[in-house]
Amino acid sequence: MFIFFPVFAAAFRRFLSVFSCEGMARGADISRGTGAPIPSLTISSRPEPDGCASAPLLFSRALLMRFPGNESYSRTEILSTLRRGTARVRPRPARLPNRRRRFFSCADHASRARNLSCSIFPFLIEFLYIVSRVKENQEMARDCIIIVEDEIIIASDIKRSLESRGYEIPAIAKRGEDAIEAVRKYSPDLVLMDILLAGPMDGIEAARRIRKFIDVPIIYMTANADDITVSGARDTEPYAYLNKPVQERDLFTNIDSALHRHRTEKRLRTSEERYRGLIESIPDIIISLDDSAVITYISPPAEALSGYPVSEIVGKPFTQFMVPALIPQAMSAYEKLRAGENTSNEYNILTKNGIDLWVRATSRPIFVNDKFVGITSILTNITEEKRSHEELTLRHEQLRFAMDEIARSNKDLIAANRKLEEREHEYHSLFTFMLEGSAIHTIVTDDEGTPRDYIIDNVNPMFEKMTGLKFEDVAGKPATLVYASNPPPYLDQYARVALTGESEQFETLYSPLSKHFRISVYSPAVRRFVTTFEDITLRKRDEEIIAASLREKEILIREIHHRVKNNFQLILSMLTLQERHITSDPLTQEFLEAKNRIRAMALVHEKLYGTGDLTRIDLPSYLQVIIRELLASYPRTGMNATLELALQPVELAIGQAVPVGLIINEILTNTLKFAFTPGFAGRPVIRVDMRTGEGNTISISIGDNGVGMPESVNPDTAGTLGLNMVSMLAQQLGAQISFDRTGGTRFTLTFKLA
Template sequence: MPRAKILIVEDELIVANNLKINLEQIDYHVPAIAASGVQAVEKTLEHWPDLILMDIKLRGSMDGIEAARQIREQVDVPIIFMTAYTDDATFQRAKQTEPAGYVLKPFEMRDMHSTIEMALYKHEADRKLKQSEARYRRLFEQSSALLADTEALYRFSLSIATTENLPDLLQNVVNSVAETLPAFRVTLLTLNFETRQIEQIITNRPVSGLQLPDSVQLPDTFEELEEGLTGWVVRHKKPALSPKNSPDPRESLRVRQRRQANKVGAILVVPLQYHAQVFGTLTAANQLYQPDFDQRDVKLLSAMANQTAVAIENARLLENTRQRVTELEAVHQATLSLTSSLKLPTVLTGILQSVVTLLPNTIKSVIYLYQNGELIFAADKGREQVGNTYFPPPRTNGTTYTVAQTGQTVVIADIQNDHRYKNYHPEWKVAMVSLPLKVGHRVRGVMNVFHHAPHPWSDSELRVLRLLGDQAAVAIENARLYEQTRQDAATKAALLETINHRVKNNLSTIIGMLYAIQHCTADGQTINLDDLIGRIEALATVHNLLAAHEWQPLPLSELAERVIDSAIQSYPDVTPPICVTVQPSPVTVTPKCATNLTLILHELATNVLKHVAPVAPTPNVDVNIRAGGHNVVNLTFCDNGPGYPQAVLDQTRQQVGLFLVNTVITNGLRGVVHLRNHNGAVADFHFAPIIE
């Protein structure tokens, strides 16, 4: 890791240079020394240090507290104040800058080193926490946006699904789009490519008192339309987004001049297409003072256009086939049923029930979802077999996969006479339609419908199936988006709850440890700051181990090895090396239990390093873990040292470490500990794993 950069702010040059030498001797980098508050601000912005040691009393008009305030306004850097003055007024002013520490002169370098390390560690932990909070905040905002779009699309679906008359439907579409998107004008065009005519131009009525400007001119001819974004969208069959105040090469000079004269801002055009055939466009435009459209608007308007295309085709079929009123009314009711639910099982059941209602001679209908190049069975309705032969699953080179991959409907009047089913089972005398369920160009699934006998499918039946399939595809897509949004929101909530739980556990453990230390301090015992740092580092070790196990229960033997090894690494000068033996065990512990056990194992390992390693020729540590009855875990920790003092065994004297061990096992794990001597010190623990 790179050395931490520390900026020294001290107006006494001798003191500053001496401090610099001491800091560099303990592997810190001092890029500069500032002698005044102004220099402190300047050199902070020049060197961007990892930490600042700031003397409060500085020469000049700006003291260290004011310099710290100005620095913190510009740079997120921990600041430790150094001063020989401890008056309450100065201390209160310093507190307002939220310093990372406060060191009184004169100071010991060991105390200064500890203060610096704690400040750097806390600052890094705070930085990671802020990053985590920002990440989950973005996830929440994205989930909220997706949920809002899904709800808007759902409301749009309900709105257009309840309109049968084609002119009313088109007007309803543009009005609904204008209410959903930040657009002052929405235009729907239907085109006849054979005659090269604009069949219909529908614009939104004034919304919330907004009047369309009189200067707005719509294209009069098909040729003029082809010169703009609409022509480009029709040719390429994909959306076009044109920001404001930026010449768009897809527009002719005449179109750009008209757009500028009308003071039109951003323009978004999406195709209206049915079965990959474009028959019109849906355009949203805003004014210059409004923000540009973004990709979220593109996706939402495209989804609305897909539903609009299906709805327009539905309305046209209704107008052109009055003799099929009964069938089309059933389709309409099926559409209402499908679009009124976002639960996928309900949607699929409604699809298959609609097939049976519309085609009573259907013996079986099956829906497969198409995901990642594979067909997954979703639902079926009807018989399970024909004669003695069961309906087979789709083959990768069969009809159903072909439909999913090409997006084209396959119609078979008689399976026995079709080359794709040559030499198939003679009992199979049925007709079949395999229909892709598509949203735009994307196939979401395949619906297979089987007629009970060879049957030439009529245009009316195929038209009804296609209509139902398109509506079903849109409903499935809505259900999928809704379920994805719900899962994302649930995942985000679970992640936040998990983080909150883990932070509380760690804080509770540290607070408990500090209370235990406070208790021993009250009894007159001294506290070693290095021991306190070691305990916190042990908690960091188990945190990393739990993260590697994705916060699932982890093997206790692995935890013991890691914690003991971490304690040994913190005493690199101990000789001879300690031989550690941890017997393998299937026992696992929960994250909360692991945190408590970490403190216990660290204290015992530290005790070996302090009291056994200096006297034993070959210091050994043995850890044995056994599962007992009634879900009790037995853990034995023993060494080959001189053993526990008799006063400790009699409980007439208790050191900080052993007091902490006894507190954690009793209060944290609801267990017991027995200390004894047998060829060294032996500690027997009995506890039940904690259920979080």
């Protein structure tokens, strides 16, 4: 550095000679070295008292030049022109703003010019400041504003005021459609929008459409800034409202504020996206919790590690994703963070796919105005580290145990070997003398892991006896060769046990030996399995004999039901023949009731004969047949009655079916005989409901809309045969009977299913 400093100082003195008092003065117009004229430049400067300017000051002025019409030269062009020394200077009076005058005082620059040959550092400090001001001026030169105003006088006045401040006004739009087109064309830095415009589109709608395709600040101008107008414009997110007539001070203040705010927001968004991208690119997980230990943010890498989407994690307590045994430790660490301590702990996390995940949480608390508001943590995946540590610990324990074993005395080793030999002898004796055949196998798979065969490792004597195969003929050989079968017998079952470790048991007919075997399979180790089997051929034959006997009995029972049904039919036919010779109406009625009772009992046997189950019948279909046959036997009332059925599906044992059928028969018979007397007005209605209840109970309700049972008649004490039969059959069923005289008569039978 010290070697090159004299060379650099000499070059800098030559550079300063370009800005001599003869070459540059208070203001300057600069032309390019090629002779082509450059638009006149305004140098913001103040006159020097001695008629010339110091080199740093002139250089500063050159860097701060701005063109009329908001055009500017780049810093590279200015520096290039100054290096060539081809600038022509004409005096032009100008004043520098107060802050620049304070910085560039003539006395200071004169002093600096005298000392620059000795020190370059003051010039570098000034140069950096000038570069920042040039960048600021260039940004101001790019400020482009579009005015949307249908009053041309107001728009022209605003344009004049803005251009006087250096803003560029490329277009004035009178209608909302024109404003949208101008924004698409010029991409302005700001839009001044009148709310009430000519044409069908107002300023609010135009702003709403503009905001859909470009991010540009919008300032509304209106003569009526009432609550309704402001409320309608709020969703377009305006940066300010200006009331007409617009004051210049308010106009410039709001424009400057809006531009500054928009640039700040844009930088903030850019910064946020940059830092968010940085956070999301980090393989570690960034997580934030509030003061209630609820997750408020977690970085995207958490999805790959935990298996949960970010949306399923945010908003939930962090303890929900932690192994329960570690929650007290986590809460203790959280309390330390609440107290202001930084912590570093290791936790076992619950993943969605069940993978064991360990993380190291490096956490620090967040305080706002000395109030704890939450924590921020970095979670590092240490699962592999944990596994390595556990494996290392396990191997260390194994090594220590092995060393302890080696350190034992020879006596202990001999005793252990003796016990091992005794146990091995016991297992060998059990394997040798067990009454079931047994064999030990190893599964064989191809390169893709598909089972293809199994090796017979060992067999016991009972295996030899049952199969006729000798140990020396099968040991160490593949099953396909031993059994002359490809694939070998029961490969699927054996492979499933050997590869999953789940035991199975099945019965099978082994055709080559014409024997039935019950085979139990279990896996003592991966890819190995043991089979134990017993000959159940005699049992299978006995079962076949029993099954044949049961089929014969079933046929016999069906025949009995058929014959009983036929006998009931014979009795009905005899009663019908006898009934034809009876001339007494009461006696005819008695015969009819007796026939209905017999028909109800015969129907049970008919249903049993027609179904596969000889012990239970379908109660709804049984009741429907009884009810319809009873209605048909009483043509005067039955054929005119409306039948309403609500029957839930229920199966009834044969021992309960006959009493239930007789009870229903007697109740319906009384209904058809007495409910609808000749003086009854209206259409007869009979309702039958059957519902199941709690405790395996069933309730059957039979009601009508007839004249009702007289108050003097008590079903429990009535002396009629029908009601006496109902009472006795209910006792046989263990049922309860209740009746209601409201709006006719309703009997309800409730009993427990067998």
